[in-house]
Amino acid sequence: MSESATTTDIGTAPTVRGEIGPETVTAIVAARNEPDWMVARRRHAWQVYREMPMPTTKDEAWRYTDLSKIDWQELAMREPSPPSRVSSRDQIPAEIQAALHFDDPSSAWSVEHNSASIYDEVEEELTRQGVVFVDLAEAIVNHPELVQKYFMTSAVTPEFGKLAALHGAFVSGGRVIYVPGGVEVELPINTFRWLDIERTALFPHTLVIAGPQSKVTYVEECASPARVQDGLAMNCGVTEIIAEEGANVRYAIVQRWGRHVFHYQAVRVFAHKDAQIQTLLVTLGGGVARSDVETDLQAEGAHSEMLGIYLGDSNQHFDHYTYQLHQAPHAGSDLLYKGALKDRSRAVFRGMIRVMPGAQGTDAYQTNRNLILSEDAHADSLPNLEIEADDVRCSHGATIGQQDEQQIxxxxxxxxxxxxxxxxxxxxxxxxxxxxxxxxxxxxxxxxxxxxxxx
Amino acid sequence: MTEKKELLVVEDLHAAVEGEEILRGVNLTICESELHALMGPNGSGKSTLAKVVAGHPAYAVTQGSIRYRGEDLLEMEVDERARKGLFMAFQYPSEIPGVTIAQFLRHAKSAQTGEDISVLDFYDDLKDAMNELDVDEKFAERFVNDGFSGGEKKRNEILQMAMLKPDFALLDETDSGLDIDALKIVADGVNTLHRERGHFGVLIITHYQRILNYIQPDFVHVMVDGRIVRSGDRELALELEAEGYESTRGQLTAAGS
Structure with missing residues (x-):
């Protein structure tokens, strides 16, 4: 693969130190020298964040995951020194090189170290076809039309929730992918995100815009070194996928952070007519991990396959919330989340299929299966349906079981x-x-x- | 002629499931290279004997012993029995979704030999075994017994036997529900192992003497009410087919009174 430099190297984003609060937002705005529209977005998100109450376990959506246990003071953004950008694979810090897999056939790579984008490479063919794969800071400068139009405006808005709003105010890092209409990117585009510090918070943003009849696969992997870290860290990420008419998008996020990380990830798919989308959430790391995964089927013929696997051990706590929103007739969604739990780990799955009035001919399925591997592990599964159309095929099912002694x-x-x-x-x-x-x-x-x- | 070595020696075996005694004093000796058939009516305890020999946890031995090649079989874990060359073809094998037959067999083969076997050697052997059993090559890529017909499950059991090359095999009603072609394949599997491995011994548990047209047993035993009540040669199987088990039951009652 060729290793072409990006069009403009805007360098590493300046480091901002400070606690989660208005001063830090102001400091970010001052340090980044972002355009006014982006500053306005941050300030608006901060406003939403302040006005929205912090979810508690009294809220149905957060009944099983207690945010009050997070010491927000500890999450002050303290990055010792911003990792520096490198221009070739072999300059990437050895520990990160050892953890990622450049050999996997791919068409583009980016590597993020804590909040900083340190390396990227894109096959020339992609650039020639007009595919954009840049970090958010660069996209704000070089592709403002994309960011202005899509960044937290349709798929995930700050009003989506408290943590999404926080993300909107503090967003740093992450990638923007744009695939022009008709372009098919055969090999996956990858991002490897490495977190090796503590008492910090990451706010990576993923924005995938797939033009009409385009095709793209994007794989994000989040990882930390194996050594134990004591201080808390938080990942507060948002993924927005906009699939235009007939687009085919496959997205996978593999989360294997260190155990010191509180992980929050919102993934929301906005599917236009005949768009075909597959999302895969792999939850392995973090101490507490909460994901909100939603599919918004806007038009006929759209189809979303939602896959998830989770494997917990020690005292890991995984909370998955999923939403299949059918707004248009003759669209389909098919969800399969499977988890296995060892030791004292715990998992919650809450899924909702919502079929709006007029969404006739909907096919919507939801299955969650849990395998309990130890006496102290525990799972809860709460599938749900809300159907307001009469000509639909919907089903949901949940199982929680132990291993079958006959099989063993x-x-x-x-x-x-x-x-x-x-x-x-x-x-x-x-x-x-x-x-x-x-x-x-x-x-x-x-x-x-x-x-x-x-x- | 040298004395034949004993493979399996069952002595005064009593066993219960869920507190109910099913086996009530079974005695049976199988030597190397011998083919035995165990027949008997439904509920007589034939399958219970098979499960006790395989080590199924639901079956409790309350009295008696089983020695396998001179060792106390009942002291061995289920997997240890298998690694020592004992194989059971199940009447109702479990389904293992998501695990292919090839994967499963590689794990089993590695467990048996104690080392990782080379992928190439393994697939060569597997291909040969599948050809032998007239099974399509795609079969190995299917998930173990997942959605299999009864006949496919039986074939899968015989394929595993062919690959694992045991010293002693128990076939628990492997013949039931099979058409004549499938039956011949099962019989071929047994006969091939018997031919290739001179010491290979078998206990075939069956309801019908039909399979005994293709596998020539050295001994035929009849089990009734948890005991072996008659033993004989192949003629006994034919006699049972002609007269049914009622005559045997009568003999038992007579003997017991």
Missing amino acids: FYLMSRGLSRDQAEKLIVYGFFEEVLARVPVEWLHKRLTRVIERKLG
């Missing part, structure tokens, strides 16, 4: 130890989801990551 006996009767048998069954359990991932290397790599976590 069968595998052991062929010589596998109990431990091997249990792992193979868990592997098979996830395979139902992974088999639907069209990127072969991602499928293989996720299998390896899961195997490693299973021990």
Whole structure:
């Protein structure tokens, strides 16, 4: 792959120190020298954040995840020194190089170190076709028309929720991808995000705009070093996917942060006519991880496949909320989230299918399956339907169960130890989801990551 | 002629499931390279014997012993039994969604040999075994028993047996529900192993003597009410087919009174 430099190198964003508060917003605005429209967006988001009450466990949506346990003071933005940009792969810090997989066939890469974009490369062919793959700061400067039109205006607005509003005020890092109409990007575009400090907060923004009849696959991976970190860190990320008519978008986010991270991720898909979208959420890391994943099917013929896998151990706490919103007739959504829980880990799944009046001919499915691998692990699953049209096909189902002793006996009767048998069954359990991932290397790599976590 | 080595020796075996005694004193000795058939009416305890030998956790041995190649089988974990060359073809094998037959067999083969076997060697063997059993090559890429027909499940059991090359196999009603072609394939699987591995011993549990047209048993036993009440040669199977188990039951009652 060629390693072409981006069109304008605007350097690393200046570091801002300070607690989460209005002074910090002002400091960010002052330090970044952003255009007025962007400053206005930040200030508006901050306003929304201030006016919105912090969700508590009395709110249905946050019943299982207690935000009051987060020490916001500890999250003051303290970045020791901004990592510097590099111009070739071999200049990337060794620890990060060792953690990412440049060998996986791809058409573009970007690497983020804490909040800073430190490296990117894009195949020339993509640039020639007009594909944009830049960090948000650069997009604000060089592609203002894209950012102004789409950044937190339609898929996720600050009003989406308290943490989305916070994100809107503090946003730093993340990528903007634009694929012009008719352009098909065959190989995945990848971002590798590395967090190796504590007492900090990241606010990466992902904005994918897929033009009519275009095709793109975007894989984000979030990781931390294996060493234990004591102080809290937060990731407060937002992904917006706008799929125009007939666009085909596949998006995967693989979260394997260190255990010191509180992870929040909102993913919202805005699907136009006949758009085909697949999202995959892989939740492995973090201490507490909460995701809000929504599909907004705006027009006929749109289809959203929503996949998720999670594997918890020790005292990890995963909370997934999903929403399938059918606003138009003859659209489809198909959700499959599967999780396995070891040790004292805990998972919550809450899913909603909402079919609006007039959305006749809707096909909407929702399945959540949980495998409990230890006596102290726990899962809750709350699938839900709200249907206001009469000609629909909808179903939802949830299971929470332990491993089947008959299956274990069968595998052991062929010589596998109990431990091997249990792992193979868990592997098979996830395979139902992974088999639907069209990127072969991602499928293989996720299998390896899961195997490693299973021990 | 040298004395044949004993493979499996069952002595005065009593076993219960959910507190109910099913086996009430089974005695059975199977030596190397012998083919035994165990017949008997429904509920007589044939499958219970198979499950106890395989080590199914739901079955409790209350009395008696089983020795496998001189060792106390009941002391061994389920997986240890398999690694020592014991194989059971299940009547109702479990489904393992998401795990392909090839993956499963590789794990099993590695567990058996204690080392990671090379992918190429493994697939060569697997291909040969599948050809032998007249199974399509795509079969190995299917998830273990997931959505299989009864016949496919049985074939899968025999494929596993062919790959794992056990010293002793128990076939628990592997023949039931099979058409004649499938039955011949199962029989071929057993006969091939028997031919290739001289010491290979088998216990075929069956309802019908039909499969015994293709696998020539050295001994036929009849189980009634948790005990082996008659043993004989192949003629016994034919006799049972002609006269049914009622005559045997009568003999048992006579013997017991």
